Amino acid sequence: MRSPAPRRSVRRRAFTLIEVLVVIAVIAILATLVAPNVFQHVGTARATTARSQMEMLGTALDAYRLDTGRYPSSAQGLDALVTLPATDAPSTWRGPYLRRAVPRDPWGNPYVYVFPGLANPSGFDLLSYGADGRPGGQGDDADLLGWQ
Numbered sequence: 001m002r003s004p005a006p007r008r009s010v011r012r013r014a015f016t017l018i019e020v021l022v023v024i025a026v027i028a029i030l031a032t033l034v035a036p037n038v039f040q041h042v043g044t045a046r047a048t049t050a051r052s053q054m055e056m057l058g059t060a061l062d063a064y065r066l067d068t069g070r071y072p073s074s075a076q077g078l079d080a081l082v083t084l085p086a087t088d089a090p091s092t093w094r095g096p097y098l099r100r101a102v103p104r105d106p107w108g109n110p111y112v113y114v115f116p117g118l119a120n121p122s123g124f125d126l127l128s129y130g131a132d133g134r135p136g137g138q139g140d141d142a143d144l145l146g147w148q
Helices: 017-068
Strands: 112-114 125-128
Touching: 017 125
Parallel strands: none
Antiparallel strands: 112 125
């Protein structure tokens, strides 16, 4: 008869409650130090995105003008870059001048397009009112002007 094999003691390794609490405390401290820097850069990234989009829209508006001899009217707006305008449609329109629909600014507001421009009487004004969607403001609420 065989004797039974000696039993090995099974010991589970796990974290103690104290170790888990220490790790959570360290993560919380790091988050309070890092979060303000991360959120500061989000605003800068949105402004940079808005400037890039306005540059792209400006290029599309220039292509529209090359084909039709003028920029779209304020009433036709930026949608004239995607679809043939319903009113006062130019016969030489060769659009669409954008691959997708006209984007909104990074804060979800439509870009403001004025032709003839107030700041650029011989061209157009293209701007974003920033996070608040209203003229003026400071910081994230500041207006971003396509001609600056």
